[in-house]
Amino acid sequence: MSCFPCSGSSGKAGEDAAALSPSPRPSAAKPAPDRSNSRSSSSVRRGGSIPHGPAKIFTFRELAIATKNFRKDCLLGEGGFGRVYKGHMENGQVIAVKQLDRNGFQGNREFLVEVLMLSLLHHPNLVRLIGYCADGDQRLLVYEYMLLGSLENHLHDRPPDREPLDWNARMRIAVGAAKGLEYLHDKANPPVIYRDFKPSNILLSEDYYPKLSDFGLAKLGPVGENTHVSTRVMGTYGYCAPEYAMTGQLTVKSDVYSFGVVFLELVTGRRAIDHTKPDGESNLVAWVRSTALSYLPSVLV
Numbered sequence: 555m556s557c558f559p560c561s562g563s564s565g566k567a568g569e570d571a572a573a574l575s576p577s578p579r580p581s582a583a584k585p586a587p588d589r590s591n592s593r594s595s596s597s598v599r600r601g602g603s604i605p606h607g608p609a610k611i612f613t614f615r616e617l618a619i620a621t622k623n624f625r626k627d628c629l630l631g632e633g634g635f636g637r638v639y640k641g642h643m644e645n646g647q648v649i650a651v652k653q654l655d656r657n658g659f660q661g662n663r664e665f666l667v668e669v670l671m672l673s674l675l676h677h678p679n680l681v682r683l684i685g686y687c688a689d690g691d692q693r694l695l696v697y698e699y700m701l702l703g704s705l706e707n708h709l710h711d712r713p714p715d716r717e718p719l720d721w722n723a724r725m726r727i728a729v730g731a732a733k734g735l736e737y738l739h740d741k742a743n744p745p746v747i748y749r750d751f752k753p754s755n756i757l758l759s760e761d762y763y764p765k766l767s768d769f770g771l772a773k774l775g776p777v778g779e780n781t782h783v784s785t786r787v788m789g790t791y792g793y794c795a796p797e798y799a800m801t802g803q804l805t806v807k808s809d810v811y812s813f814g815v816v817f818l819e820l821v822t823g824r825r826a827i828d829h830t831k832p833d834g835e836s837n838l839v840a841w842v843r844s845t846a847l848s849y850l851p852s853v854l855v
């Protein structure tokens with residue numbers, strides 16, 4: 555699945571992320587307890603996190619060596635930005651290297667936003683950007699390696715030899731992903747709207763510990779009296795909040811809608827959009843609405 559642009563202009567590349575402060579948002583009253591950070595550092599490590607340092611600048615040669623020259627057997631997957639390879643650094647660190655496809659839909663803007671956003675945003679439920687490479691016309695992003703791949707790989711694109719996710723794992727993934735969103739919406743200053751919440755962007759480390767990835771579409775949220783930001787509609791079909799798709803007015807609630815869609819996928823095992831299903835069932839949200847309504851007593855409908 556890939557992201558879709560609609561019409562209108564999206565502003566200057568990176569201007570959003572450049573305005574982002576890494577400090578937590580000040581609160582008028584006593585700050586709410588930071589539940590998302592309440593895990594002990596050892597349990598954070600269990601999720602596969604390594605302490606944050608500044609993003610490292612890599613040469614293309616270093617990343618070519620790490621991925622055995624981008625060999626096919628190192629390929630982890632491919633998305634709208636390009637291919638993702640598993641690599642090994644000289645110090646033994648395992649990494650995931652995402653190489654921009656120069657003929658693809660996404661480009662320099664997403665690369666820049668991703669580097670700026672992930673250099674400033676740090677949370678156990680956000681994937682860690684180790685560094686990047688902007689050598690000549692090559693653009694590569696280097697992330698911590700996520701052992702269990704994406705939620706999409708476990709929920710929908712599951713190889714026959716892989717067990718389905720059990721209920722506890724599904725709930726753990728939902729809670730962790732929600733904490734990642736909560737950090738972006740309520741702790742980052744100004745708030746960040748992720749805009750691309752979907753199973754392929756929820757990566758899993760050991761124990762199905764989830765981390766949000768792909769910040770190329772992220773946008774700074776409204777500040778002060780403003781209720782929304784106006785922007786060209788971007789996202790993935792099936793996950794995009796209808797009111798945002800219709801008006802271009804983006805709020806943090808647009809992410810909450812996408813979260814709801816993924817939550818329905820987790821509990822039903824169905825895809826957000828599935829054209830192999832009969833009419834009336836291909837759109838998960840519409841199907842759940844009609845099914846749920848049929849269970850409600852008629853006085854409530």
Ligand SMILES: Nc1ncnc2c1ncn2[C@@H]1O[C@H](COP(=O)(O)OP(=O)(O)OP(=O)(O)O)[C@@H](O)[C@H]1O
Nearest residue numbers: 555556631632633634638650697699700703704754
């Ligand atoms: N840090 C990582 N560790 C391990 N695997 C990864 C990592 N990042 C990406 N992958 C794998 O590569 C695949 C492709 O990721 P990518 O983000 O490029 O595309 P996508 O999310 O599938 O599609 P889209 O372009 O619509 O976001 C993922 O589904 C996942 O299996």
Ligand SMILES: [Mg+2]
Nearest residue numbers: 633754755768
């Ligand atoms: Mg992705």
